[in-house]
Amino acid sequence: MGKAYANKRSVENRPIGDLYHTPKSLVWELLKKEKLIEPVWECACGEGAITDVLSDNSISYKASDISSGINFLEIPNDFKWNGTIFTNPPFTYWDEFVVKAKHLTTKNIIMLGRVTYFGTQSRYNHNIWEGLKKVYMFTRYVDYQTPKRNDGLFHVGSLCTGWFLFDMDYTGEPTIGWINVEEYAKLGNYDNKKCRECKESVLKYINHNNFMECPNCGVLYDPLNKEYIDRDS
Numbered sequence: 001m002g003k004a005y006a007n008k009r010s011v012e013n014r015p016i017g018d019l020y021h022t023p024k025s026l027v028w029e030l031l032k033k034e035k036l037i038e039p040v041w042e043c044a045c046g047e048g049a050i051t052d053v054l055s056d057n058s059i060s061y062k063a064s065d066i067s068s069g070i071n072f073l074e075i076p077n078d079f080k081w082n083g084t085i086f087t088n089p090p091f092t093y094w095d096e097f098v099v100k101a102k103h104l105t106t107k108n109i110i111m112l113g114r115v116t117y118f119g120t121q122s123r124y125n126h127n128i129w130e131g132l133k134k135v136y137m138f139t140r141y142v143d144y145q146t147p148k149r150n151d152g153l154f155h156v157g158s159l160c161t162g163w164f165l166f167d168m169d170y171t172g173e174p175t176i177g178w179i180n181v182e183e184y185a186k187l188g189n190y191d192n193k194k195c196r197e198c199k200e201s202v203l204k205y206i207n208h209n210n211f212m213e214c215p216n217c218g219v220l221y222d223p224l225n226k227e228y229i230d231r232d233s
């Protein structure tokens, strides 16, 4: 399972380990709707976008990631976690993360995922949806290439995603809710913003988390205010 639904971006164009940051706003808004069963385990924590918010809300958690030596998929199934497993996993291994988390937790799982996953026959056949209690869909398509930012804003992209909540004691049908993220979708599209100076170079995030930069001439662009930054001012 998993590989068949792999991320369609070519491997060379994806960050190492598929490190994409969850916009903090997606976690802020989830916490307004759901009280998490503690302790929480962020098992693919990356640079801590989710755990930053847990910490700010005094929620007890443990964090691990393959980049710091803990491969979640290799944890023995007899290890038990009496709390919530909460992550935005690499989408390439989404099914494997759900299956492993179901082995390990006795309580709840919260995974960020693509809503299109529902339309896959083999997921249905393999009972991936067993225990799924609720899905909170985000009201805007999030581009997860957005760098880690403290204001929760994100670029809009082409993926319809949401939080998938599994409860190990739940046997009913899942329900759908929405998380309104309109106020955070302020950075425009991520891809293909051409440099005003070079015309052909595409702006990227290089050294500035909140500003895009031209890899060719170094011009800076602020996607929030949709303006170029004059370095001399």
Ligand SMILES: C[S@@+](CC[C@H](N)C(=O)[O-])C[C@H]1O[C@@H](n2cnc3c(N)ncnc32)[C@H](O)[C@@H]1O
Pocket: 016, 017, 018, 019, 020, 021, 022, 043, 044, 045, 046, 047, 048, 049, 050, 064, 065, 066, 067, 070, 071, 072, 073, 087, 088, 089, 090, 091
């Ligand atoms: C999409 S990023 C999300 C990072 C973080 N959860 C967040 O929300 O910002 C996926 C993360 O999964 C980690 N990862 C990939 N395979 C893993 C594995 N088998 N076990 C643990 N972490 C893994 C990557 O290193 C990366 O940090």
